[in-house]
Amino acid sequence: MRPSGRAPDQMRAITIEPHFTRHAEGSVLIGFGDTKVLVTASVEDRLPPWLRGKGQGWVTAEYGMLPRATHTRGNREAARGKQSGRTQEIQRLIGRSLRAVTDLKLLGEHQITLDCDVIQADGGTRTAAISGAWVALRLAVNGLLKDGKIAADPLTQKVAAVSCGIYQGTPVLDLDYDEDSNADADANFVLLENGHIAEAQATAEHATYDEEALLRLLRLARIGCNDIFAAQAKAVA
């Protein structure tokens, strides 16, 4: 029934290629099927002004999509001179999600910026970005620990994200572009390895949904995130 032939609770292939680029303190190319996001983690000593001298660090994110990551070419945001509302919404979500598993005191006065750039898009770019950002962040933090720049590990656990939606009446996991553009409702869940929720966002697109549907989507997300946690563990091993 799904255009891709997947079962309703089946993720696309998860691929994680750590150390994809050389200069960043952490770097990864993550794929959920044909969705490919390059995430780099950059460590800097310079904090945002409102955090200086407070004995803590900061984790933030920026998100971009290459103009031809998509089926038809989109405008380059740098050329248009501003980031879209969608871009800003996504990068705020990524930042919050990673901060949910970071002890900012233990991070010390470092800022880590997660740059998430979509190389190829086929649905679920923001959830792939969050899931990859954890790997990049883990690698960057490993470096800080190894270099003795911080004493204790500020990352409390893994975080991952996946989209779900109601497609032709059926809740399905990990929407690809074909499904996403026709779903009645779609949701993004950011989950922690301990089962807790960092963020739940479920939006009616062509039809509103009920509480039961919300719960079924959440359960699909748990299945997907477990796969992602396993892939993350393998990537940083």
Next chain:
Amino acid sequence: MRPSGRAPDQMRAITIEPHFTRHAEGSVLIGFGDTKVLVTASVEDRLPPWLRGKGQGWVTAEYGMLPRATHTRGNREAARGKQSGRTQEIQRLIGRSLRAVTDLKLLGEHQITLDCDVIQADGGTRTAAISGAWVALRLAVNGLLKDGKIAADPLTQKVAAVSCGIYQGTPVLDLDYDEDSNADADANFVLLENGHIAEAQATAEHATYDEEALLRLLRLARIGCNDIFAAQAKAVA
């Protein structure tokens, strides 16, 4: 336990003053306690380019906060030259929420813009905006029906929104600013009168949350929205 002395499932006073300004086709000043939002609905024949000639209409929203709506003065977005990510995220949410109860075919080739301007802020401005926007939209659509510009009512039912959160370990309804700035998690629910969900967004702030908490927040939201539906009905009677 709540700074305001309210019970956990108690809304602030809901005030709705329809026809607050003269020129707009629909206009309302809505208050959730000290949060006051002026919403106007403007009907125009001009549609966005990608909708022209498709025999349907459009409902969209813009959101702003007066610089001194808040405890300390914020920058004027017009002077800074751009809308913040937060502003864009909120106005996208308002637009989606109202479209969830609008049959765009029945609206005909009209665009209705809901301008939501926060006169005074004390938490929950986006949910007050959505709840007030339904009233302004209802008034504007009534005018279109009365003038014979559309034949059938495009509004399928009421929509309302409220925030909830986990404050000092307890799920509470309709966070005010004091609670909002200290909540462990906060959520916004956009609900329909028939019980369906148009949007659920629950975010960990100082602590992540579990499925049970998500459900408890949703149930609080149902209580609050029922109060809002009653106030909306009275306002447009």
Next chain:
Amino acid sequence: MRPSGRAPDQMRAITIEPHFTRHAEGSVLIGFGDTKVLVTASVEDRLPPWLRGKGQGWVTAEYGMLPRATHTRGNREAARGKQSGRTQEIQRLIGRSLRAVTDLKLLGEHQITLDCDVIQADGGTRTAAISGAWVALRLAVNGLLKDGKIAADPLTQKVAAVSCGIYQGTPVLDLDYDEDSNADADANFVLLENGHIAEAQATAEHATYDEEALLRLLRLARIGCNDIFAAQAKAVA
């Protein structure tokens, strides 16, 4: 002869509602008939860079119009990404007018920003803004005096403003929108309670005017401002 039936030297009803919002140090909703402007005065210790350390304060203003304050919806300046020339011209005028009655040395190292936001427009928004801004400024300065933050009153006297114009050959006071859009010439006068002039601006629209007309417009403005001074006095009593 006037569309409103007013006599040539008759102001519209002046309404001043002090303390309209809670957070600002001074706040007022002023109305000249259907023109309604919300003015807040915000006191900050942060001065513009070029004034720091000079032992004086600053009074400045910002102006905005809600998109649907007017008969047809205008663009939101924050969304367009810049303030119009008209907006900037008006806010510069408001700031100058209030500084004309403020002893900046006595104000000490405080900046007071007057945010003037037009809720509903029917002509004369800039003059209503100036007249209301004096009230908001007076309230904010009262607070500084009461809290002992300044020792002496920096406000030397009242300032008020009103528009006049030549409508169908007759000089008239306090143009409403119908008159303003058809006037041959229109003028804005900013007057002090002692009769002095802080600003006079008289512009030919459809016809140029002579010296005699300029003087007649000024005399009408004196009549209007006297009414406004009385309303200001009552509002801050």
Next chain:
Amino acid sequence: MRPSGRAPDQMRAITIEPHFTRHAEGSVLIGFGDTKVLVTASVEDRLPPWLRGKGQGWVTAEYGMLPRATHTRGNREAARGKQSGRTQEIQRLIGRSLRAVTDLKLLGEHQITLDCDVIQADGGTRTAAISGAWVALRLAVNGLLKDGKIAADPLTQKVAAVSCGIYQGTPVLDLDYDEDSNADADANFVLLENGHIAEAQATAEHATYDEEALLRLLRLARIGCNDIFAAQAKAVA
């Protein structure tokens, strides 16, 4: 008493060099003493959208100041990415002033843009710009008449402008920079050859002023504009 040694009612030397550049339909370098403004008039068939098909033309103006026209270097507005409020205020004034002497119906469907660029500034740049713009406009309109593109002369009479102010208690004509930066009040008058007023703007800087002072400034302006009208006549002879 004036830093320049001029009598209170004495203009600086007025120099007008028509045809200063080659490409524009009208071009002039005007000087009021050390203030030098290059004005070009460009004729285009393209009208602003709101005027198309109405059987009339348009006259508009843009104003700029070269970064080092002034005593200390100012920012280049093109590099900063926006025009200041002052720039916009001035270019709006120039456009209005020239339209006051143009019959837009007789101009036909042509737009004439007056670009006023300050090469060197010593006070009074906006009034020199208006006075020079009339010459450039006259030259451009002569060309349209000569080429048979319009049948009747749309320019009804001359327009000129000059600044005046109260300097050390004395009303003086044509403020230079030294006077302008220390004047108690300064005014700009835009006058027609027939004695009518197109625009009067009088602003208190360090001290407010009374009606008598306003009239004395206006009378000085008449003296100055008569000199300018003579210089304009000679330049276009």
Next chain:
Amino acid sequence: MRPSGRAPDQMRAITIEPHFTRHAEGSVLIGFGDTKVLVTASVEDRLPPWLRGKGQGWVTAEYGMLPRATHTRGNREAARGKQSGRTQEIQRLIGRSLRAVTDLKLLGEHQITLDCDVIQADGGTRTAAISGAWVALRLAVNGLLKDGKIAADPLTQKVAAVSCGIYQGTPVLDLDYDEDSNADADANFVLLENGHIAEAQATAEHATYDEEALLRLLRLARIGCNDIFAAQAKAVA
């Protein structure tokens, strides 16, 4: 003598991975050593306004650098709200270079946009971009020919580019970052397979250079471009 141990006339390893992404009509990841640039070619029927209806097509380019492509993180241009002068200079160069080998008449009314995004930077990003853009363009044009959308091949020959410079007194080919940041002079040459020059740019950095040096740099560029032509041929075979 070179930090990398290369001979003065030795290119870094050239890697070309065609079809790197799925959606674009042409796509390639090109590497000159550690410099990696993703280039996509997007075919659209929409031409820039000034070319419509002229029976010809257009080839243009945009260039960007991911924030952490470099040793230290740079600002994201989309977040800053404008493209740097360097970015604009580079994308203009890329567009001109590709148009030098394209018969725009034979291309018909198609626009091909070459998006060149630097994934990892180690000197020579603009020359790698041009060299890769030819491959992406070739692939896209092959598709147009295969689909019968154009009848004859508009690409007249290959184009490639390489940087050269004077490093510690010696002319060397294909500067990497270490060399580039310390070179006395650096040059970029865009060469055609037939030996002709499309663009030569040679800039003194720490020292000016003479005619003999210019010629030696050009000869090195010929050596490098011959290697690139061979790699291009292999990639599109």
Next chain:
Amino acid sequence: MRPSGRAPDQMRAITIEPHFTRHAEGSVLIGFGDTKVLVTASVEDRLPPWLRGKGQGWVTAEYGMLPRATHTRGNREAARGKQSGRTQEIQRLIGRSLRAVTDLKLLGEHQITLDCDVIQADGGTRTAAISGAWVALRLAVNGLLKDGKIAADPLTQKVAAVSCGIYQGTPVLDLDYDEDSNADADANFVLLENGHIAEAQATAEHATYDEEALLRLLRLARIGCNDIFAAQAKAVA
């Protein structure tokens, strides 16, 4: 054969009017035929942040074109809100060219900004700007030496620039607008009085070119620059 009747190796008349404006530390109006550029040199003590405290100075440039410098009116960059890629490319080139003859250590902690504003354009504006900028810089540096603000002359020699191109198959010197818009290739050379090259840029427009042509263009540039060096010498004598 040339539209102007000039010989292939003939410059247009070079005119240099030093001290064209009063306020700048150096000022010149340079003409290459009908191309007229006003260049001012402004000395400031404020250095860009990345140079502060390094015991050296900086020379930089900005470039602009008055809207009606050209045959048809162009947009004002300040009104559009950004500088074009062409503008930025040119001002970067001017800055580099002047730094090639400046010992920044000897300049001390001063910044000199060269503002190059095109009053009238007929081809070759960037080369006229560079050639004039040297004169303005020389005058400004003379002032610093005379005032004892610097001890030794930081200008090592003269720099000049000229354009050349291949017009109807023939290499010609100093392209005017008619030639420039039809040239097969055009080049800009920035040369030093000692014969060295600071910058060479040769671009194929309608046809690519070979090494022999590049050398012939360079030799023409030497002829032209010698004329400019003579005119510069005379202007600063």
